[in-house]
Amino acid sequence: MGVPFTPRANIIMTICLGTIACVVTSGCLLWFAWPYSDYERHVGWTVEQPVPFSHQHHVAGLGLDCRFCHSSVERSAQASLPPTFTCMTCHSQIWTNAAVLAAVRDSLLRNTPMTWQRVTNVPDYVYFNHSIHVVKGVGCESCHGNIAAMPLTYKAKTLTMQFCVNCHRDPGPNLRPAENIFDTDWHRGPDTPGPAALMALYHLGRRNLTECSICHR
Amino acid sequence: MRCAWPLHVLPGALLLLAAGCDDMSKQHKENPYASPRSAPADVAQGSVEYHDTFHPAPGLTPALLQRGRSEYQAFCAPCHARTGQGDGMVVQRGFPAPLPLATAPTRSATPEQLYAIITSGQGVMYGFAQRIMPDDRWAIVAYLYALRRSQQATLADMTPAQRAIQP
CATH class of the missing domain: 1.20.5 (Single alpha-helices involved in coiled-coils or other helix-helix interfaces)
Structure with missing residues (x-):
């Protein structure tokens, strides 16, 4: 055969x-x-906003603190986007005729809020709370990147579940002293307390931070 | 002829599986920034917050002064400068310069008057009631006194230990 x-x-x-x-x-x-993937998560993509707001100018150039505009970040789940009133704190006197700020002035005149587009997002089944992260020593930069270097704001980190859980498993290396929370481009110096010391300072390590219900309700 | 049992079970199982095809990352719940209708609205100047009450000054503690320093540098320093001289970065860019905080009339103002200015503003300064919580406003008032004292300190204000330190 x-x-x-x-x-x-x-x-x-x-x-x-x-x-x-x-x-x-x-x-x-x-x-x-x-x-x-970073591509699918839109990492590094700028989002079109009603006004081309530059964090670089306001944070690096003028030295404004994050809280000047995102004022509820220490006590609310939402960092909050500033109302037009906040913009007009300065822009009622400076750049009052700038064409680029016409939308802000219109908003104040017509008493209609500006509709800013969300840049950093997590899925709706994640209950992220800004205040607890800020109070427990996580700097804004850890999730939002170096905002002071962004002329137009973009998402700096993937913010996938893996990104969150990596830090929840071992928060120590990502903690900062309270006075450096809002600093941009901050680096650990020789005088900075070590990760273990910061964990103790913020009373962390007593509760399992990787429990499902911490983020998913 | 009887069909084989998978033929009875499979359609049901597939239907159940298909029920899971839902993008749960977008849910029907309130998203405060998604639309102009629900975005945060401005609070009219002079309006009183719902359930607002009288906020007496908290006790003066080192923690309060530290909080005041942090809040002052976040909210006041852009115009008044960290020194209180009134030449902050926003003033350098064209905002009308405020008077130095260590001089009159701020110097002669009572704590209650300073608190009221932070709350509802004065002149071209907008009110900060929305942005600074009442206790933090009191903390800033306390820090203003510390700032002023630090700038007009005399040798007599220093402890013997402080005097011993060579510059």
């Missing part, structure tokens, strides 16, 4: 099977990894 298939048919079959295996494997990888 002879060989049932010619060598040529065998090669074609092997190539076909190999290709199918490759396509299935890469398809699965793409299916699972794609939603967590």
